[in-house]
Amino acid sequence: MVKDTTLGSKAFDVLIVAILVLVALTCILPLWYTLAVSFSTKAAAAGGQISLWPVGFNLNSYRQLLQDNQFFVSFWTSIKRVVLGAGLNLIIVPLMAYPLSKTIRDFRLRNVLMWAVIFTMLFNGGLIPLYLTIKKLGMFNSIWSLVLVGGAQTLVFNVILAMNFFRNLPKELDEAALVDGAGPWYILLKVYVPLSAPVLATVSLFSIVYHWNEFLYGLVFMTREQFYPLQTYIQQVVVMLDPSTMSTDELQRLSQLSNRTLNAAKIFIAMVPVLVVYPFLQRFFIHGITLGSVKE
Amino acid sequence: MKNKRKSMSAVAALLTTALLISACSSNSDSNTNAASDNGGNQSGNAASAPADPFGKYAEPVSLAVGMKVDPADKSLPAGDTPESNQFTRYIKDNLNIDVTNAFTASPTNYDQKVSLSISSNDLPDAMVVNAQQLRNMYENGQLADLTEAFDQYASPALKRVLQDSNKRAMDTVTFDGKIMALPQAEDAGIHEMWIRKDWLDKLGLQPPKTMADLEKVAEAFVKNDPDGNGKADTIGIAGPSSSGKMYANFLDSANNLYGFDPIFSAYGAYPGYWVKDADGNPAYGSTLPQTKEALGELRDLYAKGLIDQQMAIRTDSGESIVSGQTGMFFAPWWMGYGPLTDAIKQNPKANWQAYALPLDAQGQFSPHLSAPAGQFVVVSKDYKNPESVIKLQNLLLRDESKFDLTKGSIGFYPVRLALGPSDESEFTVQAVRDVLAGTKTPEDFADKPEYKLLAGDLNSIKKVKLEPYDKMDIQYWNPTADMGAWTRLYSIMVGVAPFVDVPMNRVSSLLYSQTNAMETKWVNLKKMEDETFLKIVVGGASLDTFDKFVADWKKQGGDQITAEVAEAVKQ
Numbered sequence: 018m019v020k021d022t023t024l025g026s027k028a029f030d031v032l033i034v035a036i037l038v039l040v041a042l043t044c045i046l047p048l049w050y051t052l053a054v055s056f057s058t059k060a061a062a063a064g065g066q067i068s069l070w071p072v073g074f075n076l077n078s079y080r081q082l083l084q085d086n087q088f089f090v091s092f093w094t095s096i097k098r099v100v101l102g103a104g105l106n107l108i109i110v111p112l113m114a115y116p117l118s119k120t121i122r123d124f125r126l127r128n129v130l131m132w133a134v135i136f137t138m139l140f141n142g143g144l145i146p147l148y149l150t151i152k153k154l155g156m157f158n159s160i161w162s163l164v165l166v167g168g169a170q171t172l173v174f175n176v177i178l179a180m181n182f183f184r185n186l187p188k189e190l191d192e193a194a195l196v197d198g199a200g201p202w203y204i205l206l207k208v209y210v211p212l213s214a215p216v217l218a219t220v221s222l223f224s225i226v227y228h229w230n231e232f233l234y235g236l237v238f239m240t241r242e243q244f245y246p247l248q249t250y251i252q253q254v255v256v257m258l259d260p261s262t263m264s265t266d267e268l269q270r271l272s273q274l275s276n277r278t279l280n281a282a283k284i285f286i287a288m289v290p291v292l293v294v295y296p297f298l299q300r301f302f303i304h305g306i307t308l309g310s311v312k313e
Numbered sequence: 314m315k316n317k318r319k320s321m322s323a324v325a326a327l328l329t330t331a332l333l334i335s336a337c338s339s340n341s342d343s344n345t346n347a348a349s350d351n352g353g354n355q356s357g358n359a360a361s362a363p364a365d366p367f368g369k370y371a372e373p374v375s376l377a378v379g380m381k382v383d384p385a386d387k388s389l390p391a392g393d394t395p396e397s398n399q400f401t402r403y404i405k406d407n408l409n410i411d412v413t414n415a416f417t418a419s420p421t422n423y424d425q426k427v428s429l430s431i432s433s434n435d436l437p438d439a440m441v442v443n444a445q446q447l448r449n450m451y452e453n454g455q456l457a458d459l460t461e462a463f464d465q466y467a468s469p470a471l472k473r474v475l476q477d478s479n480k481r482a483m484d485t486v487t488f489d490g491k492i493m494a495l496p497q498a499e500d501a502g503i504h505e506m507w508i509r510k511d512w513l514d515k516l517g518l519q520p521p522k523t524m525a526d527l528e529k530v531a532e533a534f535v536k537n538d539p540d541g542n543g544k545a546d547t548i549g550i551a552g553p554s555s556s557g558k559m560y561a562n563f564l565d566s567a568n569n570l571y572g573f574d575p576i577f578s579a580y581g582a583y584p585g586y587w588v589k590d591a592d593g594n595p596a597y598g599s600t601l602p603q604t605k606e607a608l609g610e611l612r613d614l615y616a617k618g619l620i621d622q623q624m625a626i627r628t629d630s631g632e633s634i635v636s637g638q639t640g641m642f643f644a645p646w647w648m649g650y651g652p653l654t655d656a657i658k659q660n661p662k663a664n665w666q667a668y669a670l671p672l673d674a675q676g677q678f679s680p681h682l683s684a685p686a687g688q689f690v691v692v693s694k695d696y697k698n699p700e701s702v703i704k705l706q707n708l709l710l711r712d713e714s715k716f717d718l719t720k721g722s723i724g725f726y727p728v729r730l731a732l733g734p735s736d737e738s739e740f741t742v743q744a745v746r747d748v749l750a751g752t753k754t755p756e757d758f759a760d761k762p763e764y765k766l767l768a769g770d771l772n773s774i775k776k777v778k779l780e781p782y783d784k785m786d787i788q789y790w791n792p793t794a795d796m797g798a799w800t801r802l803y804s805i806m807v808g809v810a811p812f813v814d815v816p817m818n819r820v821s822s823l824l825y826s827q828t829n830a831m832e833t834k835w836v837n838l839k840k841m842e843d844e845t846f847l848k849i850v851v852g853g854a855s856l857d858t859f860d861k862f863v864a865d866w867k868k869q870g871g872d873q874i875t876a877e878v879a880e881a882v883k884q
Binding site for chain 1: 414418419433435499565567631633636650723804
């Protein structure tokens, strides 16, 4: 590649870098700010006096956090949820996407199934029927209500993503395998899946992030705090109280308990696992390229 | 996030109606069955022995409740849970009631959880609900009739507190002459002016009595560098935060922090309230000319930079109060529990004082009052022992002051109603003054157990209050001696004192609940109102947009709703 060294193009480079830095900052600053708050004194946090550096640096929030048993119970619940949810997602997505990626000639019911799947994406029964269903299934306070309901909600999108990826794989690979005597299972597991690392990494990432961040179902299906996943636990301590919906008696008790520095510490620790997973999955995105597998 | 919650609860409400139309028909027979069952039981009881408000059941009675549990509340000792703590054990020992939790939820999510349980008809035996939920449950036929249980089992003290002292509250739970819930009586919900007296002193000003004074003071706060840091960084008047309101309304009628309620009432305007118009007919305060006048003034104050220029954008307006930038805000009496605790930690000289100001054209302070009750204990109609819930309240009222709250805060008492005489705070002000003046001793008040915090207040006042005892400025307090006691006593002696000392013209809303047409239309009307008024104040729309708003409001269902309100008021 020839490098363009005219002034105009240099200025353009500078502009691009500036924009990228700005975008990066909008992502990093909130994290940094949260970290700064978590290291500050309570009064400084309540006064909104923290900008980029902690005011009155101390580790009290983290010391307090270590004594908060429920935080770690919820943390563990979330880990279980992510492992089960993303694992299940990884098994079901290729199994569903493979037949749906075939044409109607190969798989007659393909369109019917496809519409059924899309239908669930567009319409659903709403929260209360869901609540009643889960109750009748006896899944209140069970990790499976989170894994299955949450999983089902993200599944369709993931399947469509994987299906389109499968469709773009060269048909010739399929035919060559068929000629060599491979059945559908063999083709899926030995040809499609190894070539699909990027899309499988993508859907796994979606699933992991979804299961980690989703808090509403924890609130709806769990009747005790001890069963809450981490983000539900954090949501309930972080959301601002609306004083006009509470009695004065309650407000007097509760307003003394708010603790922004501790909340910031919780939020920050809760972000760490996803931050760690991202770069780990990144390397799959460049693998699995099918370039050169077929000679045309 | 907030919007999401709101729309969700709207959906939940809609679904409730649909679901319950189908549920109601099947419920009606079981209803009569239950009633006759109950009647049989109770007459049997009555024949053998008179009902004892504190009677211990021979057989254990179970009670599954919905509980509000604050995750930040770590007052329970190790091993105790919201389901097993000093309160539940005390209840078991005294009444033989086994309390379990059907669900627990944090204060931020409790309402949603309750709505879900109402909508899906998956009810605990008893729980605490808000006014709207109470009405829904009544219309759905989900409530137990407590009339008989209350008559027979409420202790004389409970009857005194509810039926005599808080009759207005009791009226709100009486439907067709039947008691369907127990109300928690609220204090009057008056909003007053909190102002930095040290700033006033420094600038040689007096607390502003009229709106004209208020403008002058606010201007001095903004321009004359009251905090003496040489920077023009001070705010005259705090405004509502992004999730806050400019004024309390008839549905959320109390505890509006950093709104402009006293400014509106200084113009005789009661936006958000149902009041009588010039002809004496019920009208919505937001549509009356007084509101336009007040909005014009607010718009003017904002344009001059005297109201926080970031109002309605800040996530928490309390921040600038804590950091010492703000000179004045409007809020309820309990601000010691609010931003002031942190404010004096930041600046121990921040002398926040409260006044019943500004006055209206007649020279009077005319605040609006909150709904007589905001929270209610309800019992499911399927529950066999509704009187057990009454007994819980009897026990609480008698023994609340005996509990050691360091072993579990009072919030863990199942289905607790904060009950007390309606003049609790005002009475405390007077009692503390008498004790400080030396005319009475704490022992003189020993015969007032229903004022449950009074004994503690009187014993700790001299710990946090410095001489001279008749001056309430911050330099005459010693907060660090006992922060908890200071919080309460400063709120009482500074925040409640104006209610005792200043004669007020108190204004109630004609109605504090929704009518039928509101269920479908109110959300949109309210949104239009909030947006229009905010735009007018911050200068995004002209003051005359108000007239268009009134016309639109009437057209889009306001007239119909007003007629319904008039009908409801007549009854």
